[in-house]
Amino acid sequence: MKSLPTDLLRKLPVSLRIELEENLQRKNLTPSEMATAHERIEPELRRFVKPGRPRERRTDDDEIPQVLGNTDERHEHETSRIIAKCLGVSGPTLDKAVKVARAATKHGTKKYSDLVKEMDRIGPSVAYSKLKNYEIQEEAESKFEELSRKDPSTQLPKGAHLFNADFRKAELPSSSFDMIFVDPPYGREYLGLWDGLGKWAQYWLGEGGFLMAYTGHEWRLQQENSLAKYLEWYHPCGVLNSGHTALIWKKSIKVRHKPLCLFSKGKPRKHQQFFDFLTGEPGNKELHPWSQSEMEAKYYIEKLTKPGDIILDPMMGSGTTVAAGLRLGRRAFGIEIDPSTYKRAYTRIAEISI
């Protein structure tokens, strides 16, 4: 066992050394077996390992936060790193497998035990992202239940109106919105949705009102053409990606920006001067896997509308546009078709105090 410190090895009882050598190093364990082995070995191995020094929280999105303030956590962290070394995986990978297995024990439901089985196919990182998603969703569901018991008029901040519906069937009380800010799905299978968006935007917008939409790259032309059937083209805008660069393999292109297109209904209204290209910020992926940053919506809404104006996001996801609009003193409407996503948006907006 070359990788482990010799002074530690010398201290270990034979049974534990065999456990580490035979069960961990030599066998090719699946992630769920690694987690089981960890839970079996860690408490005993811990007796021979010192806790590490306090560490700072890591902030990257898909890493487990290393908040190792308390001695017990630091102790387990050190021991787990030794076990991970023996298993030939990174510490965070083992942590994720363990968290998924522990969640199954804690919840004791089929959904979570299925996730442990699924982890052996999809790997600990994807399984852990799914676990976080389950937990966030469950928290949103329970907050939503709690909110539903309150008087409906006090559930959302003043000026916020949310609908769980297909935007093409939603009955909105107004057809004079000042701006639509939206981030529709970009894939080829959704191209029809863009035509519906153009048609409904033409109906919903007041004269001179704006529609701004994030577009994808691959189908951008078709998406913009769909909108151009109903609205006037105004200007291309964009955001520099805040995170990593995405590579389109088949084209050998490294994508560093997100395009946004800007249309108006008829002659555009007067607006403040604005930059057509921003440096982006990451969205909160815990709220929605495709969540955009509030900063981007805020910037364009502020420049293109006035306080008191009405904003609409007909495909709101986690409610980023609605949150941005409300914080700027606009009234904001949001529509979302997916019931779970709608509940997340609802609880997010309910927590905004303006």
Ligand SMILES: C[S@@+](CC[C@H](N)C(=O)[O-])C[C@H]1O[C@@H](n2cnc3c(N)ncnc32)[C@H](O)[C@@H]1O
């Ligand atoms: C790219 S996401 C929006 C993410 C959002 N910008 C955020 O920051 O959370 C697009 C959303 O549109 C919703 N959607 C798709 N088709 C829809 C429809 N016909 N009506 C309403 N919402 C729809 C999807 O469920 C998804 O949540």
